[in-house]
Amino acid sequence: MNDIGEFALLLALATALYGIVSYVMAFRSNRVDVYMSADKTPIIVWGCVMVSSVTLWKAFLVNDFSLQYVWAYSNIDLDVFYKFSSFWGGQKGSLLFWTLILTTYMMVVHVQNRKQNVRLVPIALAVMMVITLFFLVLLNFSTNPFERLPVPPEDGRGLNPLLQNYWMVIHPPTLYLGYVGFTVPFAFATAALLTKNLDDGWIRLTRKWTLVSWFFLCMGNLFGAQWAYVELGWGGYWAWDPVENAAFMPLIVATAYLHSVMIQEKKDMMKVWNMSLVLLTFVMTIFGTFITRSGLIQSVHTFDEATLGYYFLGFLGVIIAFSVTMILLRLKLLKSKNELDSFLSREASFLLNNLVLLGIAFSTFWGTIFPIVSEAFRGVKITVGPPFYNQVNVPIGMVLLALIGIGPVIAWRRSSWSNLKKNFTQPVLAAVIGAAILFPLVPLTDKSEIFTYITFILCIFVMTSMLIEFRKGTGARMEAHGESAVGALSGMVWKNKSRYGGYIVHLGVVLIFAGIAGSQSYSTNVEKQLKEGDRFQLRGYDITFEKLLWIKSNDTKERVVAQLGIEREGRRVFVGYPEKEFYKGQKQPISEVDLWSTIKEDLYMILADFKGDQLVTNDNGKTGYFKDASVTVKVYVMPMVKWIWTGGWVIAFGTMIAVWPDRLEARRRTERLKRQESIFMPAQE
């Protein structure tokens, strides 16, 4: 069976090579027969990669430790759920998983555009095939997941315990769906550059792809933050680790693109800029992969066997050189009639938004590579950790937050001062009232708390400006059509999906900003040594250590669990079970936190240490408790963390509305396609 998986990878490689050559030949020679032949390759490549992936999954499920990869990332006692996710637990499998997603996307592009958009699709598919080829070369010749062990061991080494968490099952696929998704806009942008079809056709074709990829990357980042929050046990969710930064940067650049592309769609401007942003987003995804897999920059997330640095560095170099060359070569064709009606216009505000977003992306990039810069120039290795990013990105982020509120109330083309005054009065008034109400309520003793106070005021300003937009539109519809408020609101959102979907996304972003600010500034924690029955207080919570439990999950895993009774105002509200998990063969135990999460705050409990003189086991020998136990627990009260996760779901809802198929748009698209007469239209000069 493993031979089939290995052979399928080789076949995929050969087919991808054939696909590239035949697509290019078909395009150049305008030969339909060659095109028809090339057109089968995306499905064959996808099929081969799928066969290979299924083979590897099966090897995990049947504990086939003859495969070095399965031995390294699984064992007999591993839960089936995690055996499934072990697939992407290491470098080899994660590369195969990346390739599987890439080829699936390629197949969808192929099916979506069958006999359509033929000016761009063959070359776009050829570009995707080139990228697939790169990954297939790595899988076949450098990091083969089907590598055998000379003597198959009886059991495997097991999956890293930190990865045995449900967020780790969801987080990597989501992140990869986002990362890899940006290949599609990149491929179409490159096809547009190569074929000189530089109208906004490629933008319209890839708009939803970009949105969906952005959404997955955004959710991937949030899921990763949730994993860190519940699994790493330090009371935080984002540490500005290089690998976290690597996922954050393409998200920010793509956000800039999603805004600036609207100017091109509406006014046919900024073609060079938008093209550059799409290419840069893809470059950032490869840069992220380079960081994760090179071992060049120290990170808790890098793969153990991070040895592919040179391959990715070379690939990155080729992509950058190609992108820059193509833009320079097509500069004349990309020139657009750039005209703005006024400084006071939404177009200008979008330019500012792009500047700020790229500022955040650049500072994150700069912080990530500065250790290398320092070593190169001074020969001294340094660390760039959270204090740097917080001090640099927080002020820039606040400007961005303000722009989220300002942008939508400025009209396209031109805004008059009186118009601005009218539109800004209510949001500013709400912000002033909010500031006055919050002033006596929130502490303002240090810089962080002052920043948080300002962030809250900005959040109120943005929320109000958004809600006014919804109210104005709903009111107009109610007046015009005599609809009820709910009917008018839903009708308005449904008829302007991308606009109001975007506004809902903005509301989600505001919740995230508020959640980050609140949880960073107002959290508190205490570490206590407790004997059975001891209690302590923290911000109105009465916490009692009740007992220390012992659970033997299986032959490789034992758990020691502290039972903490939580009371509030004399009423028992929750029982917390923070624990330490001991895995066979692991030097250190893993902390599993327990949470009592409300919209106001999270009570976050960690079992830091324990002592138990005598273990009393139950009849089954698999559970028990410690007599005369004592524990050290660390408890945090983290305000507003739930706002961050809620913001993520609001973003998901907004994106869903924005990408929901639109009949009117579909009709326009069909009409546009009808106008394309021949299969291969000559490129514009």
Next chain:
Amino acid sequence: MKTIRVYIIMVAALLVLAGPVTVWAASQMADLENALMCKCDDKCGKVLINCTCDTSKETRKTLMSKLESGLTVDQIVKQYVDKYGETVLSAPTKSGFNLSAWITPFAALVIGGLGVRKVIQSWVRPGQTKKDAEESGEASASEAEAPSGKYSKRLKDELDRLDS
């Protein structure tokens, strides 16, 4: 009797001072934990305040004893830099070459901002800004004179919608 009174006063004074001293020590400790990276064998790459490994526990104990011995945060940080090098710091220092780490992002933003300003200036049609000002004045005047009827509002809303 006098001696007992002195003892009572001393104990009371200690109890009164113990609170603030503990708070002060906790805040100093937090500063230290934020300033230093964990130097465990696993190279966890975490800031000390975020680290939960055994090494970090030991480091915290050592730091607390150093604080209690009267050393300042700066002195302790310097001791650690001397021992482990600059990698032990969680962020670059704000002096010498490292200053460029802090300045560059803001410098890039300022340069970018100037660039955007220049771009917008060149894109706004000549004379447009002046016209804007005039028009906004006119608009204010005409808004004041315009009938505030239902139809003009509806027309405006429709135009706004088309505009967007």
